[in-house]
Amino acid sequence: MSTRTITLTVNDQTLTREVPVRKTLADFLREDLGLTGTHVGCELGQCGACTVLLNGDPVKSCLLFAVQAEGSQIVTVEGLAGKDALHPLQQAFHDHHALQCGFCTPGMLLAAVDLLSRNPAPKADEIRRHLSGNLCRCTGYVNIVKAIEAVGAGAAGTDTVSTGAVGAGNIQK
Amino acid sequence: MTQVTGYIGRSVKRKEDARLLRGEGRYLDDLNHLKPKQVAFWRSPYAHARIKAVRTAEARELPGVIAVFTGEDFAPVKPLVTEIQLEGYVAKPQDPVARDKASHAGEIVAVVVAEDRYIAEDALELIEVDFEPLPAVVDVDAALAEGSSLVHTEVPGNIYYRGRRVFGEVEAAFAKAELVFRETFRTSRIAGTPLEARGCLAEYDPYQDVLTVWSSTQIPSILHLKLAEIFGMHENGIRIIAPDMGGGFGIKAQIYPEEIIIPFLARALRLPVKWVQDRREDLLTGVHARDHRYELEAAVTREGVLTALRLRMLTDAGAFSSFPFGCTLEATGGARMILGPYKIRNYEYDTIAVATNKAPAGAYRGVAQPSCFFAIEGLMDIIAGKLGLDPAEIRRRNMLSSAELPYTNPIGIHFDSGSYGESLEKALQSARYAEVRGEQSRIPADAGRQIGIGLACYTEISGISSKGYQSRGVADVPGYDSVRMRMDPSGTVAIYTTLTSQGQGHWTTFAQIAATELGIEPDQVRVVDGDTGLAPLGTGTFASRASITGGGAVFRAAREIKRILLRVAGGMLDDLPPEELELGEGFVRARGRKLKVTLREAARKAYEIRSGGSETREIPGLEVIAYYDPPPSNWSNAVHLAVVELNLVTGFPRFLDYVVVSDCGNLINPMIVDGQIQGGAAQGIGEALLEALEYDPGGQLLTASWGDYLIPTALDVPEMKIEHITTPCPSTEGGVKGMGEGGAIGALPAVVNAVNDALRRSRCWTGVPITRAPVKPEDILRRVGAVGAEGGDGR
Numbered sequence: 001m002s003t004r005t006i007t008l009t010v011n012d013q014t015l016t017r018e019v020p021v022r023k024t025l026a027d028f029l030r031e032d033l034g035l036t037g038t039h040v041g042c043e044l045g046q047c048g049a050c051t052v053l054l055n056g057d058p059v060k061s062c063l064l065f066a067v068q069a070e071g072s073q074i075v076t077v078e079g080l081a082g083k084d085a086l087h088p089l090q091q092a093f094h095d096h097h098a099l100q101c102g103f104c105t106p107g108m109l110l111a112a113v114d115l116l117s118r119n120p121a122p123k124a125d126e127i128r129r130h131l132s133g134n135l136c137r138c139t140g141y142v143n144i145v146k147a148i149e150a151v152g153a154g155a156a157g158t159d160t161v162s163t164g165a166v167g168a169g170n171i172q173k
Numbered sequence: 174m175t176q177v178t179g180y181i182g183r184s185v186k187r188k189e190d191a192r193l194l195r196g197e198g199r200y201l202d203d204l205n206h207l208k209p210k211q212v213a214f215w216r217s218p219y220a221h222a223r224i225k226a227v228r229t230a231e232a233r234e235l236p237g238v239i240a241v242f243t244g245e246d247f248a249p250v251k252p253l254v255t256e257i258q259l260e261g262y263v264a265k266p267q268d269p270v271a272r273d274k275a276s277h278a279g280e281i282v283a284v285v286v287a288e289d290r291y292i293a294e295d296a297l298e299l300i301e302v303d304f305e306p307l308p309a310v311v312d313v314d315a316a317l318a319e320g321s322s323l324v325h326t327e328v329p330g331n332i333y334y335r336g337r338r339v340f341g342e343v344e345a346a347f348a349k350a351e352l353v354f355r356e357t358f359r360t361s362r363i364a365g366t367p368l369e370a371r372g373c374l375a376e377y378d379p380y381q382d383v384l385t386v387w388s389s390t391q392i393p394s395i396l397h398l399k400l401a402e403i404f405g406m407h408e409n410g411i412r413i414i415a416p417d418m419g420g421g422f423g424i425k426a427q428i429y430p431e432e433i434i435i436p437f438l439a440r441a442l443r444l445p446v447k448w449v450q451d452r453r454e455d456l457l458t459g460v461h462a463r464d465h466r467y468e469l470e471a472a473v474t475r476e477g478v479l480t481a482l483r484l485r486m487l488t489d490a491g492a493f494s495s496f497p498f499g500c501t502l503e504a505t506g507g508a509r510m511i512l513g514p515y516k517i518r519n520y521e522y523d524t525i526a527v528a529t530n531k532a533p534a535g536a537y538r539g540v541a542q543p544s545c546f547f548a549i550e551g552l553m554d555i556i557a558g559k560l561g562l563d564p565a566e567i568r569r570r571n572m573l574s575s576a577e578l579p580y581t582n583p584i585g586i587h588f589d590s591g592s593y594g595e596s597l598e599k600a601l602q603s604a605r606y607a608e609v610r611g612e613q614s615r616i617p618a619d620a621g622r623q624i625g626i627g628l629a630c631y632t633e634i635s636g637i638s639s640k641g642y643q644s645r646g647v648a649d650v651p652g653y654d655s656v657r658m659r660m661d662p663s664g665t666v667a668i669y670t671t672l673t674s675q676g677q678g679h680w681t682t683f684a685q686i687a688a689t690e691l692g693i694e695p696d697q698v699r700v701v702d703g704d705t706g707l708a709p710l711g712t713g714t715f716a717s718r719a720s721i722t723g724g725g726a727v728f729r730a731a732r733e734i735k736r737i738l739l740r741v742a743g744g745m746l747d748d749l750p751p752e753e754l755e756l757g758e759g760f761v762r763a764r765g766r767k768l769k770v771t772l773r774e775a776a777r778k779a780y781e782i783r784s785g786g787s788e789t790r791e792i793p794g795l796e797v798i799a800y801y802d803p804p805p806s807n808w809s810n811a812v813h814l815a816v817v818e819l820n821l822v823t824g825f826p827r828f829l830d831y832v833v834v835s836d837c838g839n840l841i842n843p844m845i846v847d848g849q850i851q852g853g854a855a856q857g858i859g860e861a862l863l864e865a866l867e868y869d870p871g872g873q874l875l876t877a878s879w880g881d882y883l884i885p886t887a888l889d890v891p892e893m894k895i896e897h898i899t900t901p902c903p904s905t906e907g908g909v910k911g912m913g914e915g916g917a918i919g920a921l922p923a924v925v926n927a928v929n930d931a932l933r934r935s936r937c938w939t940g941v942p943i944t945r946a947p948v949k950p951e952d953i954l955r956r957v958g959a960v961g962a963e964g965g966d967g968r
Contacts, residue, residue, distance in 0.1 A: 001291075020291070022291065023291070030202075030203075031205070034205075035196070036196070036199075036200075036202070036203035036205075037195070037196015037197065037198075038196070039200070039202075039368075039369070039419070040202070041368050041369070041370075041419075041452065042452040042878065042879055043451055043452060044452065044878055044879070044880065046452075046878060046879040046880050047368065047452075047879055049368060076196065077194075077195065077196035078195070078196045080195075081195065086191065086194060086195070090191075090194040090195065093190070093194055094186060094187070094190040094191065094194060095186065097186075097187070097844050097845070097847075097848050099190060099193060099194065100420075100676030100677070100678070100848060100849075100852060101367070101368065101369070101417075101418060101419045101420045101675055101676030102189070102190075102193030102194070102198050102417070102419070102676070103198075103200065103367075103368040103369045103419025103420060104368050104419075105193055105194060106196050109194070127887070128887040128888050129887075129888065131886075131887040132886045132887055132888050133886075134887070135368065135879065135884060135886065136368065136887075137366065137367055137368050137420050137422070137852075137856070137884060138368075138420055138676045138848075138852045139848060139851065139852050139855075140851035140852045140853075140854060140855030140885075140890045140893075140916075141855065141885075141886075141887040141890050142851050142890065142891075142892045142893070143848065143851070144887070145887065145892075169196070
């Protein structure tokens with residue numbers, strides 16, 4: 001199987017790896033880097049569980065090949081907060097019971113980081129529209145919307161949420 | 174009002190959240206510590222076909238392929254037989270890999286083991302199978318028709334199960350009925366489709382002769398016992414671990430062929446082997462649910478009181494009777510639970526589970542309750558409409574009142590506590606029912622938008638006991654659950670249980686119970702779940718049972734630890750007897766005196782090996798095993814009230830209000846309970862408006878992705894007003910009743926009733942309500958079009 005060597009930055013860490021050209025970005029993050037917080041729910045770009053930020057934009061990592069991420073900056077859920085800390089959105093999800101099984105949560109968080117970076121204080125209907133590409137089967141979404149709304153309200157009038165990585169996660173050598 | 178006792182009744186934030194939020198959960202696909210080989214399955218493209226030859230030579234030669242297996246290789250494995258001890262049931266053994274013929278599209282025909290999944294899937298393309306297609310039976314009417322092709326020769330007439338029962342004087346009641354109503358309700362075939370699909374990883378250790386199986390299963394104990402039997406192994410040579418699970422909803426509460434195949438491969442190859450299901454496989458082969466037809470006939474007085482009910486029920490069981498609940502699960506479930514909170518004294522059912530060439534049906538949140546309440550609640554509205562009664566009023570006239578409890582219904586279901594009428598009135602009040610009815614009546618009939626109100630009153634079975642499963646003839650579901658609990662010398666507690674958690678938050682709720690009983694903090698309690706190597710066997714997490722059965726076992730274990738602890742502490746406090754001691758805030762205190770020891774000191778003392786000074790304790794240590802087999806009667810009740818605005822131009826309903834009044838006895842964690850209700854109702858809304866698995870006439874599934882099988886998005890689910898009435902269960906530990914499925918039960922009837930109510934107000938009303946779920950925009954537009962054509966204005 002043909003491979004290529006790629007260099008990219010994942011959660012602020014620049015790394016070079018040889019990957020099969022047909023390997024998806026999601027599989028590369030999970031299998032090659034051990035960042036299993038990015039979840040694969042459908043492999044068709046329909047559920048959003050595998051959402052990561054690529055150069056600041058949310059992408060469904062099951063729909064990209066790893067080689068397409070050459071030279072880019074990736075942020076995964078492991079990069080949202082420093083060691084043992086929680087990002088304000090993660091804290092708000094905890095406070096509002098915005099997760100049950102937790103499988104959709106990493107994708108939801110990254111979609112929400114993207115929204116807040118564009119619109120620091122979104123209203124409920126804007127949040128719902130923005131999350132319509134991220135499926136959750138447990139919560140009925142209401143608490144997710146509330147959690148994002150709360151972070152937005154708390155951040156109103158201040159700087160927008162950064163889409164850069166703070167933590168690195170435990171990237172496999 | 175929620176009863177608060179210690180930490181019970183408080184919305185304690187979840188202990189499991191932090192790691193899940195940080196992406197540190199350990200779901201099945203995250204388990205790579207063994208560097209397992211990967212499996213992909215070659216699945217039948219035909220719904221029904223004889224297998225003439227399977228050619229795998231080319232696949233075996235592909236670099237990276239380790240082995241390829243076909244049906245014959247599994248000959249040593251005992252087929253899976255779902256034993257249901259009910260008259261009228263036919264058992265059909267199922268091989269893990271099809272040998273002579275495939276009985277549904279997606280049935281496994283060959284298995285590839287390779288270095289990685291990409292290679293395994295490449296190899297699938299090199300396998301060739303010769304089939305002789307057979308006629309596929311894809312709906313119940315065709316299956317029951319004279320001369321129909323048989324799904325299995327062992328299942329005559331394609332009837333897996335037929336149960337007929339008469340309770341009371343049905344014929345006499347119909348003979349003197351003032352009015353008789355007949356109506357048929359249908360629900361589509363649906364899928365639970367959790368965000369995380371299923372998966373299985375197995376490792377065989379020849380040194381210890383132990384087979385360890387990690388599976389995304391809600392029933393590790395049941396899987397443990399069955400694998401031992403199927404492989405002819407000693408039970409103590411098997412360990413099942415259910416890791417973090419991304420939802421289950423009943424879909425992961427059956428044993429699937431893959432859970433037999435993967436451990437078999439690990440033993441045969443002496444290699445760790447893993448398979449992770451993809452979404453297409455989930456929708457194609459994960460158990461389906463519903464696909465029900467309820468033909469109802471009701472004897473009714475002119476005042477709207479139902480005096481008798483007849484039900485003919487047809488369920489589409491698919492190709493196999495899924496293990497362990499069997500194809501009888503929904504067939505008997507719908508027939509037994511349809512009376513709900515209503516005092517219908519004469520009742521008769523005839524229920525059939527029909528074999529078809531579709532994926533097997535099995536457990537999905539609510540089991541048959543969403544569909545049976547869809548039928549009875551739909552019928553209530555139809556009768557009310559004909560008699561000019563308000564839908565709330567007809568329910569009042571038929572409903573069991575609290576004063577009549579305890580009450581045993583004609584089937585023998587015993588209701589010991591509940592708040593049926595109170596819940597209805599509270600829901601009406603919360604939704605400002607009279608006002609909304611007023612607003613509704615002011616909208617002209619020719620307006621393009623109509624408001625509709627839908628009600629659903631229901632009872633919810635929960636925490637089914639060993640007797641309960643025996644009476645349903647389900648041979649392989651024990652009914653009890655268990656925990657092993659240990660208080661360490663430092664005074665902290667660990668709870669080990671084979672109950673699983675797929676989002677319910679048992680780390681938190683079980684810790685709340687133990688902390689309350691032992692006077693410590695929930696943070697001092699660790700819960701380790703889903704591991705049969707660490708905990709005693711039990712049943713599993715499904716059918717609204719874990720808070721009753723697991724919670725009950727935690728209550729009992731904690732009390733036993735407390736008993737030992739007080740005896741030990743008594744030895745340290747002037748030999749005071751336990752009844753003069755109390756436990757709390759980390760101390761054992763003498764009642765009414767200043768004397769005390771820390772809980773930590775007492776716990777340490779309990780572990781001292783040397784005798785002397787502690788002769789009051791029976792055995793060293795603070796470790797106990799507790800079982801809980803619940804009492805036979807644990808029924809929650811609730812009311813859902815949906816208010817929709819139906820757009821007759823687009824066909825889309827929009828929620829204006831959604832109220833749930835739930836009575837599940839004492840609440841352990843109201844935040845978690847409300848989350849379950851909200852999430853369950855979201856699934857019910859999907860069932861009402863979106864979800865349908867469609868097959869073509871040849872038995873091909875046409876909805877094999879989430880782009881075709883639509884589950885609710887953030888745009889489809891409204892915020893809900895959730896309120897509680899607390900009628901503690903008199904018989905369970907802690908007075909709790911299960912409620913995990915309730916949200917999903919009420920939404921289907923409430924939402925469809927609301928849509929029908931809106932239609933009824935419009936000029937499109939033909940007098941015929943929609944009695945088939947889901948109700949899609951095209952169903953509404955078809956009605957609007959039909960009336961438009963006749964009415965001549967084109968709308």
